[in-house]
Amino acid sequence: MDDDTTAPRTTTGGGEDGLRRAEDVVARILARRGTALASTEGQDHAHDAGELEREAREGTRRVQGLSTELEDVSEVEYRQIRLERVVLVGLRTSGSEEDAEVSLRELAALAETAGSQVLDGLIQRRPAPDPATYLGSGKARELAETVAANGADTVIVDGELAPSQRRGLEDVVKVKVVDRTALILDIFAQHAKSREGKAQVELAQLEYLLPRLRGWGESMSRQAGGRVAGGEGIGSRGPGETKIELDRRRIRTRMARLRAQIRDMEPSRRTQRASRRRGGVPSVAIAGYTNAGKSTLLNRLTGSDALVEDALFATLDPTVRRTTTPDGRVYTLTDTVGFVRNLPTQLVEAFRSTLEEVGEADVILHVVDAAHPDPTGQVQAVRSVLDTIPDAGGIPEIIVLNKADLAAPEQLAVLRTAYPEAVPVSAWTGEGIDALRSRLQEVLPRPRVLVDVVVPYSRGDLVHQVHEDGEVASEDYADAGTHLVARVDDALAARLGEVNAAPAPDLDGE
Numbered sequence: 475m476d477d478d479t480t481a482p483r484t485t486t487g488g489g490e491d492g493l494r495r496a497e498d499v500v501a502r503i504l505a506r507r508g509t510a511l512a513s514t515e516g517q518d519h520a521h522d523a524g525e526l527e528r529e530a531r532e533g534t535r536r537v538q539g540l541s542t543e544l545e546d547v548s549e550v551e552y553r554q555i556r557l558e559r560v561v562l563v564g565l566r567t568s569g570s571e572e573d574a575e576v577s578l579r580e581l582a583a584l585a586e587t588a589g590s591q592v593l594d595g596l597i598q599r600r601p602a603p604d605p606a607t608y609l610g611s612g613k614a615r616e617l618a619e620t621v622a623a624n625g626a627d628t629v630i631v632d633g634e635l636a637p638s639q640r641r642g643l644e645d646v647v648k649v650k651v652v653d654r655t656a657l658i659l660d661i662f663a664q665h666a667k668s669r670e671g672k673a674q675v676e677l678a679q680l681e682y683l684l685p686r687l688r689g690w691g692e693s694m695s696r697q698a699g700g701r702v703a704g705g706e707g708i709g710s711r712g713p714g715e716t717k718i719e720l721d722r723r724r725i726r727t728r729m730a731r732l733r734a735q736i737r738d739m740e741p742s743r744r745t746q747r748a749s750r751r752r753g754g755v756p757s758v759a760i761a762g763y764t765n766a767g768k769s770t771l772l773n774r775l776t777g778s779d780a781l782v783e784d785a786l787f788a789t790l791d792p793t794v795r796r797t798t799t800p801d802g803r804v805y806t807l808t809d810t811v812g813f814v815r816n817l818p819t820q821l822v823e824a825f826r827s828t829l830e831e832v833g834e835a836d837v838i839l840h841v842v843d844a845a846h847p848d849p850t851g852q853v854q855a856v857r858s859v860l861d862t863i864p865d866a867g868g869i870p871e872i873i874v875l876n877k878a879d880l881a882a883p884e885q886l887a888v889l890r891t892a893y894p895e896a897v898p899v900s901a902w903t904g905e906g907i908d909a910l911r912s913r914l915q916e917v918l919p920r921p922r923v924l925v926d927v928v929v930p931y932s933r934g935d936l937v938h939q940v941h942e943d944g945e946v947a948s949e950d951y952a953d954a955g956t957h958l959v960a961r962v963d964d965a966l967a968a969r970l971g972e973v974n975a976a977p978a979p980d981l982d983g984e
């Protein structure tokens with residue numbers, strides 16, 4: 475064992491400070507009016523997916539640390555991570571050295587996205603996390619040294635910590651310990667812009683917080699009495715317990731309100747989606763790992779300017795844009811929240827309605843960062859989230875190997891063998907985009923019904939729509955109107971039938 479480190483200094487930090495911090499957090503969260511709930515009046519940002527013509531909401535970048543929205547207490551709770559000096563730590567339980575490193579590098583990118591400064595990172599090889607301190611005791615002390623030597627004030631663990639493990643590790647390292655889930659929640663809290671997004675993030679944060687209140691209860695009674703290793707049952711009669719019960723109830727009430735609010739926001743989105751469908755406009759959802767280049771691709775395909783950032787989870791709200799296939803058919807493209815390995819379940823739940831958007835698409839564009847060290851791992855992570863979305867399984871998927879300009883040719887070749895149908899592109903340079911457009915044109919559902927109609931000249935709008943949404947086989951001008959032979963969807967066929975100034979072929983009775 476590499477257990478040759480000296481005993482930790484007897485600095486203060488974990489103990490009373492920790493207790494005060496915990497009480498603060500509970501008090502602040504419960505004192506909050508709830509930004510998501512309170513901000514509903516008069517500022518519907520029209521973030522809903524159906525707002526086709528809307529300018530990119532996120533044309534401007536929010537400067538971190540200057541936000542005036544600190545009233546948002548859930549942000550306050552998680553904001554603690556921000557702008558801090560952090561040391562990262564990971565466990566390599568199985569898998570290769572390289573996997574563990576890729577994972578820790580991703581954690582570093584997440585930490586930087588959240589606004590922290592990463593000072594150092596440690597990986598311990600260990601079959602399973604230590605139940606008390608996550609790392610083995612020797613490695614935990616080594617970590618304490620690294621933390622002290624770097625003047626770090628936070629440790630971020632590349633995994634999910636049980637409340638008792640977090641406390642156990644905090645006791646050794648003497649600074650705040652945060653897990654990967656809390657970090658991702660923090661980024662989401664920083665990036666959420668729409669009402670719905672904020673409500674979803676707040677819900678996820680409360681869900682994360684709820685089981686952890688008990689941890690604070692334990693740490694309070696630990697302050698009052700003695701230290702008990704497992705932590706089970708402590709605090710059940712402690713002075714803090716009735717308060718915790720109360721807190722818990724209030725958090726549950728808040729969560730129920732948020733759920734109701736999120737549910738209420740769904741119908742408008744659903745309506746807009748439904749109206750697009752009625753119009754027969756096929757939809758394409760862009761899905762993929764965070765930072766794969768989804769928004770860049772959306773911009774490239776539609777000439778728009780959605781927010782692009784070399785940061786994780788830059789996009790949280792679905793952005794919908796309209797564009798056309800090379801043969802002139804209109805379709806919509808929806809940019810969605812990125813995925814990440816082990817996406818916190820609280821977030822998957824809270825963002826369910828956003829994810830369902832993907833489940834209703836006609837085609838999924840699965841964007842892969844071909845220049846990433848582990849693209850296949852990312853593909854698997856994305857698929858495992860997609861698998862939880864009802865109906866997503868049956869939707870045609872086009873794999874887009876993005877960043878082809880950056881990827882090593884050998885790696886690109888390997889990926890093309892693994893995914894023979896994939897389309898290599900560079901959303902950045904535009905390379906391969908034409909091929910992708912043609913592929914989309916092939917895969918997008920075609921209008922079904924063949925019509926042969928004469929549309930009165932007074933209904934130029936319908937003729938226009940046939941050109942937009944359908945495929946025109948022939949067009950000439952008769953006395954009674956425009957004679958069209960075209961393929962259109964059911965709804966448009968019905969409307970054309972109503973105005974038809976010539977007997978439909980199937981009514982000829984010959």
Ligand SMILES: Nc1nc2c(ncn2[C@@H]2O[C@H](COP(=O)(O)OP(=O)(O)OP(=O)(O)O)[C@@H](O)[C@H]2O)c(=O)[nH]1
Binds near residue numbers: 766879
């Ligand atoms: N070299 C290169 N960089 C790219 C390409 N596509 C995107 N990028 C860069 O990759 C980074 C992430 O791009 P985004 O479009 O924001 O990625 P995203 O998938 O929308 O990310 P999230 O919304 O954060 O999940 C940005 O720095 C882009 O400039 C590409 O084809 N080549």
Ligand SMILES: [Mg+2]
Binds near residue numbers: 768769781788789809
């Ligand atoms: Mg994006």
